[in-house]
Amino acid sequence: MNKFTGYRCSLCGNEYLPGQVTYTCPKDGGNLDVIPDYDFIKRKFHPEDITSRTEASLWRYLPLLTVNEPAGDSTPMHAAGWTPVFSLPRLADKLGLKHLWLKDESRNPTASFKDRASAVVVTRAREVKAEVVVTASTGNAGAALAGMSAAVGQKAVIFAPKSAPQAKVAQLLVFGAKVILVDGTYDDAFDLTVKAADEFGWYCRNTGYNPFTLEGKKTAAFEIWEWWLATHRDWHKKDSPLDNHSPLSIFVSVGDGNIISGIHKGFKDLLALGWIPTMPRIIGVQAEGSAAIANAFYDNTETITPVSATTIADSISVDLPRDGVRAVRAARETTGTYITVSDGEIIQAIAELGKMGVFAEPAGATAYAGLVKAASLGLVKGEDPVLVLNTGSGLKDVRAAMQAVQPAPIIEPTLEAVKKIL
Ligand SMILES: *Cc1c(COP(=O)(O)O)cnc(C)c1O
Numbered sequence: 001m002n003k004f005t006g007y008r009c010s011l012c013g014n015e016y017l018p019g020q021v022t023y024t025c026p027k028d029g030g031n032l033d034v035i036p037d038y039d040f041i042k043r044k045f046h047p048e049d050i051t052s053r054t055e056a057s058l059w060r061y062l063p064l065l066t067v068n069e070p071a072g073d074s075t076p077m078h079a080a081g082w083t084p085v086f087s088l089p090r091l092a093d094k095l096g097l098k099h100l101w102l103k104d105e106s107r108n109p110t111a112s113f114k115d116r117a118s119a120v121v122v123t124r125a126r127e128v129k130a131e132v133v134v135t136a137s138t139g140n141a142g143a144a145l146a147g148m149s150a151a152v153g154q155k156a157v158i159f160a161p162k163s164a165p166q167a168k169v170a171q172l173l174v175f176g177a178k179v180i181l182v183d184g185t186y187d188d189a190f191d192l193t194v195k196a197a198d199e200f201g202w203y204c205r206n207t208g209y210n211p212f213t214l215e216g217k218k219t220a221a222f223e224i225w226e227w228w229l230a231t232h233r234d235w236h237k238k239d240s241p242l243d244n245h246s247p248l249s250i251f252v253s254v255g256d257g258n259i260i261s262g263i264h265k266g267f268k269d270l271l272a273l274g275w276i277p278t279m280p281r282i283i284g285v286q287a288e289g290s291a292a293i294a295n296a297f298y299d300n301t302e303t304i305t306p307v308s309a310t311t312i313a314d315s316i317s318v319d320l321p322r323d324g325v326r327a328v329r330a331a332r333e334t335t336g337t338y339i340t341v342s343d344g345e346i347i348q349a350i351a352e353l354g355k356m357g358v359f360a361e362p363a364g365a366t367a368y369a370g371l372v373k374a375a376s377l378g379l380v381k382g383e384d385p386v387l388v389l390n391t392g393s394g395l396k397d398v399r400a401a402m403q404a405v406q407p408a409p410i411i412e413p414t415l416e417a418v419k420k421i422l
């Protein structure tokens, strides 16, 4: 049984029944939104039915998900999501903010936000009885697909650019996926994957192509909602300094635009159910060298013009974003905005987060780099509550991490040498 009523094209608005389409709109190639059965959910569930659950993973949101529960329990598939939120008072001070938090997605089972998407897509793949799931990836989407597939014994094939960081390639291989490195860019790998899926009848997970990646990614919004409910019960009390606080600003790094669109979708679901009164502000951060979506946002258009992407943040290095239109809307419809940051600012952000005990890969630190810039521009200030996502672990790209720090000295094993260095 399908747990959704159909799909709606984000471009032409055309609706399709569950069996009519699989990936994008047949008319215009637009990204499809999976339509949950809102009436059913509304009738059957209340927020407390979710918040009282003990499941510490994204599967606690099963009533709001458009797939059924995966087979088996306590596999790594059940460790996706439910990531911690840390408060960062020292960084807040530096930025002139009072309320700054970071949600650490590097705690996911394969160490990036992508596990949310892959857990749900692999579950969908089992529902449609797919023999093989395939994805193009700059590394993390593949690692997540490989890891979640391994967890439930699903066959997976990954196409990645041959320039993908070693640690990510190692993950793919260790999880036992069939790994094919493409002598080309992520975009080349993407197109090849779509062709291969078509040719061999594989189920394609590609980001911004398979509608269920968004369904996984929206769970981060549900967690932010629950965290907000749990930690801010007092905000409306009489003497609370946050009595008239502005909405939560959420900073998220953007490549294809699927994470930001997923977070937007999650909050739209909650709004449609009447479970939240208003939307948070969603602020997308792109690398200057890979800013096709930010460009469209600033040009006030939904036409995404490809760029020739170059940035140290490999996970958000994208020529042609595959979920650009919804990503533009995520900021536009929530009074958010887009920020672009240089590679130097990204590296600096790795160093600053590191000193708070958070080890981010370049694309993960990009969101914080965007906040630094937004604060300097006065886009967020003072009492504004701010949540930054770290989307991936620094262990994914150790070479980039080393650029954020001074190399350690090497000394003779004597106390004299130690004294000299101190
Ligand atoms: C994929 C990824 C992103 C960007 O997500 P998009 O959906 O491509 O915008 C950001 N950070 C990390 C670590 C990622 O792996």
Ligand SMILES: [Zn+2]
Binding pocket: 009, 010, 011, 012, 013, 014, 025, 026, 027, 028, 029, 030
């Ligand atoms: Zn369409």
